[in-house]
Amino acid sequence: MSRGSFLDLLAQSPVKPMLEHALIAGNCTEELGVFIAALNENDWQGVIKSRERIVELEHEADDLKREIRGHLPKSLFLPVPRADLLDLIRLVDRLPNTVKDISGLMTGRKMQVPDGIRASFTDFVTKAVNTARQASESVERLDDLFRVAFRGEVAKTLVVLVQQLDVLEHETDEAEIAVRSELFAIENDITPIEVIFLYEVVKEIGELADRAQQVGHRLLMLIAK
């Protein structure tokens, strides 16, 4: 038996679930590297297993996203605009979605990466995955940002992280150009349909890095004055 207390004011902070969401998104994008490696080694069982793991993580991220949104009613007063947080969650959630699309396309069409572009393609994937990981790790700094109330040294660290993210995204862009030119050079040796879908996959992987960069910039807006 207790009268309501002023502590009822304190609602559940969205930080912890958001960190978890970013962690799952990061794990899911990392799995893309495993997926491509299995594909390159013609380990079809490994491909299927990896694809299942990606789908599973994407689902987890989706569920968590919905749960976080449910815990952010309009009546909450947050240290940053609610719309900014919701948008950040949406952007982070696009990373596992993109990975799911890429792996789905490649599994469904039983695609192979041609020998001629394999090295640069693998490099491209690694760079895109690194970019996405940098993004999810930046989001994991939200914890510290809330802790120090969005400024000071922690905010500066975040700016550095996002600058690194920009560099990684740029490197991914260059790797994409390299893959495209190699693919162009060999496109007469493979079937047109294969070529179309290889370009499609390359485009999606490039977008993974783009979207990762958007996450970083959204994050910076939280500390912008």
Added chain:
Amino acid sequence: MEIITEYGSSLLIVACVLGFFTAWGIGSNDVANAMGTSVGAKALTLTGAILVACVFEFAGAYLAGGEVTETIRKGIIDPSLLASTPHYLVYGMMSSLLAAGIWLLVASIFGWPVSTTHAIVGAIVGFSAVCIGVESVSWGKVGSIASSWVVSPVLAGVISFGIFKSVQSLILDWPDQFQRAKKFIPGYIFIVGFVICMVTLLKGLKHLGIELSTPESVGIAIAFGAILAGIGRFLLSYVKETGADARQGKLSDLERMFAILMVFTACAMAFAHGSNDVANAVGPLAAVVNIIQSGGQVMAQSALPGWVLLVGASGIVLGLITLGYRVIETVGRKITELTPSRGFAANLAAATTVVVASGASLPVSTTHTLVGAVLGVGLARGIGAIDVRVVGKIILSWIVTLPAGASLSILFFYTFKGIFG
């Protein structure tokens, strides 16, 4: 007059029981608000919190509770209209205690965030306006009390906002937070000691026969604050960097240092609460005691008897021991979001505001002051998420409590009048 002489001692006993009961209610429920933050932030264990609360609630009530008690006792009603019917004042004050007690019981059952202060002030204004006459209420004083109910949460919010911003600028913004915290936290402890000591010395000790000049008080308060800061420094030297992480469910090294600071602010909060809220139980009792001991002289200029404050202080402590620990436990479990670096800011701001109100003889609501303080930290971007709906709920129960307390005390007044004549 005959009623006072005839039933004097039995009325006195009933009033003592009612006052003690109300104090018990304050101890068992309101104190949780003062101590819950510290337990929740793991700054104090449950036993530690009870111990701190007992000592400092008692000290606050006894040392600094006199001013507000005087307001409740004779500031709200103008007793000159009651010179020929002093027993009405006795009935009224007893009705007010009973009304506040019952209303708080109802609020506890439904979980409404109701303030004891509002209930008792509403009850006293209610019976005197309706049963004695609208002109018997000192509306000027009531007006200043009512405005203090608006000013105190706002003031606490402004102070807590400033405190948290200062913590940011001095400690949180920097890469070497740990060292900076060690350096600056004793400063905050000094402020805690200085403010509490200063208000007590300036306003509280009159009934104990101690009168100090302002420079003397300032000197003692500075010395007191410095001693506390020294103790704090000593305690902080035991905090070592372990790299513990909040993600492992532990307090970080930084928060463990703020937890030490929070022990001090918790003491201040308990002291402030005691100094202001004991009056709700003891003020009406003091009025009754005064009339009966003077044989029916409502205008008698007697000093507040010390034992009356003791009744209230012991009631609060008993409430804490019998039921308060359970409430603190429940409240403490609810908080994971208010870490010591935030909790101390809210506590210090609220304690300062309440103690200053006590010094200015204004009965304010500790709960509402804490609400204002938490919102202040929130506005400084210090709190993960605040449920704004709760503020509306609190304001609503604020508004409902006044007429509720008033109607109940009017009802009990006529009941007493029916029984004793």
